[in-house]
Structure formats: structure tokens, C-alpha cells
Ligand SMILES: Nc1nc2c(c(=O)[nH]1)N[C@H]1C(S)=C(S)[C@@H](COP(=O)(O)OP(=O)(O)OC[C@H]3O[C@@H](n4cnc5c(=O)[nH]c(N)nc54)[C@H](O)[C@@H]3O)O[C@H]1N2
């Protein structure tokens with residue numbers, strides 16, 4: 001068979017949702033993957049890790065047969081078994097647990113390893129029909145979306161393609177070079193066509209910040225103060241659009257008086273961004289109507305993250321930048337699609353009385369923490385698809401203790417023997433997006449797309465949809481969605497949503513779901529009943545922790561601040577060559593990333609006696625990890641950064657970075673806190689020297705760093 005390029009869609013948890021073309025060499029083999037040129041968001045540009053996907057899909061370590069644990073949990077002993085036996089075992093255990101402890105003791109647990117609507121969310125159909133515990137999806141977007149919706153009231157914003165028409169692009173708390181290449185394509189276009197300027201707001205001098213005309217470096221978790229000071233300048237120096245404020249927002253004299261106190265000098269104290277720089281940025285922003293803020297989810301991962309995101313979302317409401325093409329702001333685009341998910345998720349069987357467990361608290365949940373269990377009994381069985389909590393969940397020590405329970409039954413459906421799969425009683429081999437059918441929306445662009453099977457599944461791999469249907473049959477779960485092929489569910493869901501059916505979608509490849517300029521820019525009103533943007537959000541209405549939140553933008557000082565014992569603030573952002581933990585199994589990505597590294601400012605390293613590439617220890621009350629030091633002025637003094645969610649075995653101590661992150665719930669409605677951790681740092685060599693340590697195990701020398 002001659003090679004040909006087959007249309008597809010990147011399924012990974014990335015805002016870009018690139019339209020792909022996959023070279024099929026034969027029914028079992030792919031060659032290169034390239035971006036679709038005709039798609040006006042992808043424009044032929046994709047990231048390197050997906051361009052070399054053949055390495056992942058044809059990896060010798062792909063799981064191809066069901067496995068059953070032999071020996072003790074976590075020791076890694078497995079033997080191949082047949083699918084029938086494996087399914088009997090899983091269904092038998094779910095029945096046993098449900099009979100003995102009630103159905104809520106079974107917890108189907110998933111996230112966005114694939115973003116395909118069916119293969120990702122179909123697990124909820126089984127959950128709802130069986131009455132298994134529900135899951136609050138807090139690990140990624142909760143804080144950011146709460147913060148955005150608080151003001152705007154709807155999860156969309158200016159069309160990302162408009163960035164090419166901007167005169168000023170502000171990338172706020174997002175390393176787009178690594179996490180959303182297509183934003184950078186737009187930046188280049190706007191620069192070429194209009195001489196547009198780029199401002200990046202990030203505590204680190206990332207590859208994205210390197211490209212900026214102006215880089216503001218706030219301390220992590222202080223963006224609310226920075227944005228409020230920008231508003232102060234805009235209001236004081238006459239850059240606010242008073243008519244817009246009056247017509248489109250709840251802005252009041254009281255708000256103006258409050259913001260008048262948020263001077264750049266006040267913000268400099270909190271953020272470390274020089275007051276002059278804040279003024280210069282505010283003036284640039286205030287004098288550029290076509291100013292587009294691309295908010296990243298990155299800066300929301302703090303205790304005050306939602307509050308900070310809201311403060312940033314206030315800026316275009318002050319200047320009225322929303323009124324202009326190439327102006328406004330964007331955080332996510334999910335509300336554009338309005339898919340009817342009844343069939344996929346079994347929403348008709350959904351019982352709101354069933355308990356909801358916060359996925360980011362899987363550690364405390366599995367360890368039996370009463371509050372985390374939401375007033376119910378223990379979780380005794382897990383069905384896991386599309387996620388790797390043994391590496392990605394916060395408070396990893398608790399996660400590991402929980403998974404080690406001998407009385408817990410764990411089934412993991414995976415493409416690789418991840419750290420989570422290694423803890424399973426039954427491991428089931430999963431297809432990749434190249435081997436199954438799905439429907440894709442996006443959280444960073446506007447196209448609805450379908451991607452169909454390109455090659456045959458290797459070995460005995462089954463898709464998520466097929467597994468859910470197979471289990472449903474054994475558990476006696478009844479729903480029409482379990483009787484239909486993936487293609488039929490996709491087709492019916494498309495039609496129920498008022499979209500063209502599957503055949504037509506295959507032909508046209510994607511559907512542009514953006515709305516009119518007026519709607520995307522909220523010129524007929526924002527998403528609240530009165531149509532007004534809210535400078536004063538109803539935080540209480542947005543979640544149970546809303547009561548604690550300040551009513552107005554500013555600095556909400558609830559972060560895990562540095563103290564004498566923990567003088568550094570740790571952030572743990574994505575690595576360019578991984579996608580969460582995906583691609584940490586391919587050698588090209590691993591080689592490019594090298595090893596887990598602690599980025600630390602040379603001045604801090606000097607005080608601690610740490611040299612380049614020294615082994616260092618990093619810790620807090622939750623534990624400690626060991627890794628290599630990388631001395632770089634790319635981080636602020638007092639801030640340390642570890643990029644990428646490396647597997648535990650990449651660290652000399654055997655445990656990953658999330659050992660240090662907290663599973664507390666961010667306000668108003670939960671949300672994980674990956675960039676909000678106070679830590680101590682010390683050199684590994686010094687550890688040997690008992691004199692350097694006090695009885696609490698804290699390195700004395702770390703206390704010598706400048707206070708922060
Ligand atoms: N320290 C720290 N921790 C973090 C973050 C951070 O920035 N710092 N980021 C957080 C964020 S934003 C997120 S979204 C989470 C993501 O964490 P995860 O959800 O674990 O991330 P992924 O690596 O995208 O996907 C997990 C698994 O899905 C599997 N998978 C992919 N497609 C399929 C499929 O079709 N079927 C099945 N059965 N499996 C499939 C992959 O093989 C992969 O092992 O991590 C969070 N954890």
C-alpha cells in the first residue's frame with residue numbers, strides 16, 4: 001500500500017487541539033505527522049513531540065495484553081491474562097465492593113489523557129447508571145475558570161485567530177512556546193504585519209519571555225496586585241474608557257476608591273515588579289486599543305489563583321479593549337461548543353444525590369480522610385482511564401500510601417505501564433487516538449473536529465468506549481450508549497447538538513464554532529443576567545469557599561508564603577517535550593529534557609553553597625525530593641522551579657515533585673495548587689554534615705537566603 005496522509009486531530013490535553021495529517025504506511029504503521037495547513041488555527045504548525053508520534057505509538061513498551069498482578073501490590077509483577085478473564089475479575093470486584101459497601105465505594109477516576117469527548121467522558125455513563133461516586137474535575141482548570149467566569153460569566157473570549165490583528169499581545173502566566181505553539185504563530189504574524197509588541201508576565205524568563213519586548217516578573221501568586229496596580233494607573237492617568245465602564249460593567253465609585261489605593265509602589269512591595277515598569281506597561285496597555293491578553297492557566301494554580309485570574313480579566317473592561325478587533329482577552333473557549341452529552345455521559349441517569357469526590361484530593365480520599373470522603377464511606381475500588389494520579393496528583397505521599405492499600409481493588413486502562421498502572425490489580429491495554437474514533441472540541445481554539453481510526457489497534461488493545469460497554473454488560477448496566485458503536489454515539493451526539501452528522505464532519509474535517517464579533521467580544525453583554533462584567537464578583541455563588549474571598553481585586557495574601565524554615569517559593573510548570581506525564585516514556589523527549597532539575601537563581605545558590613549540577617534536596621513538611629541544581633537567572637531570587645512531571649524513578653529519591661505540593665482546595669470551588677509551595681533547599685553534600693542540620697531535619701544554611 002502506498003503511503004497516504006489521513007486527517008486526524010491531536011487528542012492531547014493541550015489548548016491547541018491541532019488538526020493533523022497522519023502518514024499511514026500500512027494498516028499497522030504510521031510515518032510522520034504534520035499539521036493541517038488548511039486549518040486556519042493550526043496553519044500547518046504542530047509541536048515536535050507530536051510530529052514524531054510514531055515513536056510513541058509504535059513504542060516497544062506499549063501495553064498490548066491484559067495483565068493481572070502477581071505478588072505484592074506495587075512490586076511490578078504481572079502475568080498476561082485473557083480479556084474475558086480480566087473483565088470478569090474487574091466486574092466481579094466492583095459487584096463485591098458495591099454489595100458490601102454500597103455503590104459509592106466504587107470510584108471511576110479519569111482525566112484528559114485524551115480530550116476526545118467519547119473516549120474521555122464515556123466513563124461517566126457507567127458511573128451514573130451504577131450510582132458510583134462522582135468526581136469533581138479540579139486538577140487543571142477549576143481555579144482559572146472560576147476566576148474568569150467570576151467577571152465575564154462565560155468561558156470564551158476574543159477569537160484567538162484575532163491575535164494576528166493585535167498591536168499588543170500580552171501572554172500572562174503561560175509559557176506558550178512550550179504549551180501552545182499556535183499562540184506564538186499569531187504573535188509572529190502580528191509582529192510582521194503590524195509591528196505588534198509582546199508583553200509576557202511570568203516569574204520565570206521562559207522561552208516565551210525571551211521573545212518579549214517587555215517581560216514583567218512578578219513573584220508567584222501576586223498577579224492580583226500587579227493587575228490592580230495597572231488598573232490604578234489606567235484610572236488615574238485617564239486611560240479608562242468611562243463610557244464603556246458605565247455601560248458594560250458594575251464599576252462603581254467605591255471600586256474606584258478601592259483601586260486608587262493599589263499604587264504601583266504598593267504593588268512593587270508585593271510583586272517585586274518595579275513601579276516604573278508597572279507604569280510603563282499600564283501606559284502601553286492604555287494607549288493600545290487592539291490589546292489582546294492571552295491568559296494562561298499557569299498563573300491560576302495558587303490558593304489565590306481564581307482571585308488573581310479575575311483581577312487580570314478586569315483590564316480590558318477598564319480600557320474597553322473588548323470593543324476592538326484584535327482586542328480583548330481569552331482564557332478558554334469551552335463554552336462555544338455546547339455539545340449534547342446525554343448519550344456520551346448518560347446524563348439522563350445522573351443522580352445529583354450521589355456523592356462527589358474532589359479528584360485532586362485522591363491522596364486523602366484513599367487514605368480515608370473523613371472530610372475528603374464527603375461524609376461517605378471509604379473508596380474500595382477504582383477504575384482509572386486517561387490519567388496517571390500516582391505522578392500528577394498533589395500530596396503524592398498520601399496518594400502513594402492510598403494506592404498501596406491491600407484492601408483496595410484497582411483497575412487501570414492504559415497505553416503504557418505508568419506508575420499508576422503499576423499499582424493495579426488488573427491492567428488493560430488501551431488504544432491511542434490513531435486506533436479509535438472520536439469527537440474533539442478545544443479549550444483554546446474554536447474548531448469542532450472528528451478524528452477517526454487511522455491504523456489497527458496493536459495486539460489486544462481496546463478503546464475506552466469498548467471497555468466501558470464490555471463492563472456495562474457484565475455489571476448489568478443498561479443504556480442505549482452501551483449498545484452503540486463509537487461512530488454511532490458520535491454521530492448521534494453531533495446531530496443532537498444541531499451539528500452536521502459524522503459523515504459530513506469527516507468530509508469537512510472541522511467546523512468553525514466561533515460566533516459573531518459582537519458575541520465573542522460581549523458587545524451585547526457579558527454572561528451574567530444583567531449583561532455586565534463584574535469587578536465585584538459573587539464569589540459565594542461560585543463555590544463553597546467563596547465566603548473567604550475578598551470582594552474586590554487586589555492581593556489576597558493566602559499563598560503558602562515563604563518563612564524562615566521555607567525560604568523559597570516552588571513552582572512546577574509544564575516541560576516543553578512532555579505533555580503532563582505523556583511522552584515521559586519516549587526516549588527522544590526524555591533525552592531533550594535531560595533530568596529533573598531545580599532552577600535556582602545563582603545568588604541564592606551561592607548563599608547555599610550550591611554549584612552547577614550539584615545534587616540538592618528540596619523539601620517541606622510533606623517530604624523531600626532530590627534532584628540536580630541548575631543555576632540560572634531565569635528565575636527570580638527566592639523562587640525555584642522544577643519543570644515537567646517526571647516519573648518518580650527519574651529522581652534519586654524515587655519520588656516525584658508532587659510529593660511537595662498540597663492537596664488543599666483552592667477557593668472558591670476547589671482546584672489544585674501546583675505553583676504555590678514554600679520549600680527549603682539545601683545541597684546534598686551538606687546533608688552529610690550533621691552540624692548543618694537541626695533536629696527538625698531542616699538545613700540551617702537554607703535559612704541564610706534573603707527573605708522573600
Ligand atoms: N506538579 C505538577 N503537577 C501537575 C501539573 C503541573 O503543572 N505541575 N499539571 C496538572 C494538570 S494541568 C493536569 S491536566 C494533570 C494531567 O495529568 P494526567 O491526566 O495524568 O496527564 P496526561 O499525561 O495527559 O494523561 C495521562 C494518561 O492518559 C493516558 N491516555 C491517553 N489516551 C488514552 C486513551 O485513549 N485511553 C486510555 N485508557 N488512556 C489514555 C496516557 O497514556 C497517560 O498515561 O496533571 C496535573 N499535575
Ligand SMILES: Nc1nc2c(c(=O)[nH]1)N[C@H]1C(S)=C(S)[C@@H](COP(=O)(O)OP(=O)(O)OC[C@H]3O[C@@H](n4cnc5c(=O)[nH]c(N)nc54)[C@H](O)[C@@H]3O)O[C@H]1N2
Nearest residue numbers: 173174175179220221296297298299573574576578579580
Ligand atoms: N509541552 C507541553 N504542553 C502542554 C502541557 C505540558 O505538560 N507540556 N500541559 C498541557 C496542559 S494539561 C495544560 S492545562 C496547559 C497549560 O498551559 P497554559 O494555560 O498555556 O499555561 P502554562 O504554560 O502551563 O503556564 C505555565 C507558566 O506559568 C508561569 N507561572 C506559574 N506561576 C505563576 C504566577 O503566579 N504568575 C504568573 N504570571 N505566572 C506563573 C510559569 O512560570 C510558567 O511559565 O498546557 C498544556 N500543554
Ligand code: SF4
Nearest residue numbers: 010014017018047050
Ligand atoms: S500537543 Fe498541542 S501543540 Fe502539539 S500537536 Fe497536540 S495540540 Fe498541537
Ligand SMILES: [Mo]
Nearest residue numbers: 013139140141
Ligand atoms: Mo491541564
